Amino acid sequence: MKEILDLYDPSAPLEEASTIPAPWYVDLRVMDRELETVFSRTWQLVGRADQVREPGRYVTWEISNEPIVVVRGSDNVLRGFFNVCRHHAAAVMEEPEGEAKSLRCPYHGWTYALDGQLKGTPDFAGVCNFDRAEHGLVPVQVAEWENWVFVKLDDGGPSLEEFLGDDLIGQIRPLGLAGLHWFERRYYTFDCNWKVFVDNYLDGGYHIPYLHKGLDSVLDYPKYTIENGERFCLQSSPMVQEGAEAQTGAVRTGERALYYWIYPNFMINWYEGVMDTNLVIPRGVDKTEVIFDFYFPDVSESAAERNRASIDVGQRIQDEDTAICKSVQRGLTSRAYVRGRLSVRREAGEHLFHRLLALDLKES
Numbered sequence: 001m002k003e004i005l006d007l008y009d010p011s012a013p014l015e016e017a018s019t020i021p022a023p024w025y026v027d028l029r030v031m032d033r034e035l036e037t038v039f040s041r042t043w044q045l046v047g048r049a050d051q052v053r054e055p056g057r058y059v060t061w062e063i064s065n066e067p068i069v070v071v072r073g074s075d076n077v078l079r080g081f082f083n084v085c086r087h088h089a090a091a092v093m094e095e096p097e098g099e100a101k102s103l104r105c106p107y108h109g110w111t112y113a114l115d116g117q118l119k120g121t122p123d124f125a126g127v128c129n130f131d132r133a134e135h136g137l138v139p140v141q142v143a144e145w146e147n148w149v150f151v152k153l154d155d156g157g158p159s160l161e162e163f164l165g166d167d168l169i170g171q172i173r174p175l176g177l178a179g180l181h182w183f184e185r186r187y188y189t190f191d192c193n194w195k196v197f198v199d200n201y202l203d204g205g206y207h208i209p210y211l212h213k214g215l216d217s218v219l220d221y222p223k224y225t226i227e228n229g230e231r232f233c234l235q236s237s238p239m240v241q242e243g244a245e246a247q248t249g250a251v252r253t254g255e256r257a258l259y260y261w262i263y264p265n266f267m268i269n270w271y272e273g274v275m276d277t278n279l280v281i282p283r284g285v286d287k288t289e290v291i292f293d294f295y296f297p298d299v300s301e302s303a304a305e306r307n308r309a310s311i312d313v314g315q316r317i318q319d320e321d322t323a324i325c326k327s328v329q330r331g332l333t334s335r336a337y338v339r340g341r342l343s344v345r346r347e348a349g350e351h352l353f354h355r356l357l358a359l360d361l362k363e364s
């Protein structure tokens with residue numbers, strides 16, 4: 001393992017840097033280490049703020065194989081817990097989201113208050129040295145930012161605000177995301193390691209002229225910019241109307257496209273009046289699920305058709321990426337490949353991603 005991790009030199013400047021080495025994309029031990037470090041130390045998306053706005057509203061999710069429930073208490077405080085019953089470990093809440101007066105385990109009926117305290121234990125009289133107060137749900141850190149709710153598995157570490165940083169928070173605020181409403185969720189499966197998908201996203205538009213002709217027709221490719229923050233990368237491009245391919249041009253308008261990646265696996269794609277987010281989840285060393293959530297200013301029935309047309313354009317772009325990600329994953333297992341170099345003009349985002357990964361993987 002150490003040998004594999006040492007194959008990467010995070011101190012090399014972009015001009016001299018190589019990608020992380022192929023074994024990082026194919027070795028199961030690396031993936032296990034990522035779940036323990038990268039995905040446990042970072043703030044991970046678990047749901048949307050609108051899902052848990054009122055007391056009693058909850059969402060369940062899973063991070064690094066840990067079941068999580070986030071619920072708003074009667075006191076309006078948002079709390080996160082491991083969704084694991086203190087009796088015999090069943091998931092207490094089973095629905096992806098809902099509303100509840102208390103949290104009742106479906107197995108033997110133990111009941112927890114919305115603040116996690118154990119309240120009801122049927123047929124438990126006569127059990128010695130059992131203190132209910134010590135058997136509440138185990139809490140986990142939770143915080144909200146803009147339209148989303150995040151959880152961090154590991155204790156300590158930066159708060160969500162510190163993790164995102166003032167720079168990113170300040171850049172997102174003026175976009176007025178509160179005016180965009182969730183419309184639809186779609187799931188995509190890629191036959192590649194999760195980092196192949198992230199690399200593809202972070203290549204500074206390098207692949208767009210070759211792989212995404214429709215998208216290419218609305219972006220001013222030479223003016224594409226890449227700016228790294230501490231734990232995020234903003235890729236941005238001015239939009240052009242002239243010569244736009246019809247289907248894409250109809251739904252991708254406005255001045256600029258903003259593509260934010262937040263380490264390690266969350267992306268916010270913003271065009272004027274349209275936003276989608278991507279959540280990248282490792283499902284195996286060469287299987288990745290990417291969850292897309294689409295947001296629009298108007299999500300009423302009358303806007304549904306236009307909204308769907310916009311989503312379909314995104315779908316086409318994903319389909320174009322699916323085949324290339326699979327192709328890359330296969331190549332990464334070839335004896336002919338260990339690592340590649342990075343374009344200074346285009347691939348600074350990937351460089352940041354790889355350095356942050358190396359930091360988390362080696363520090364454990």
Ligand code: FES
Binds near residue numbers: 088089090106108109
């Ligand atoms: S496992 Fe939850 S009540 Fe038994």
Ligand SMILES: [Fe+2]
Binds near residue numbers: 211
């Ligand atoms: Fe792409």
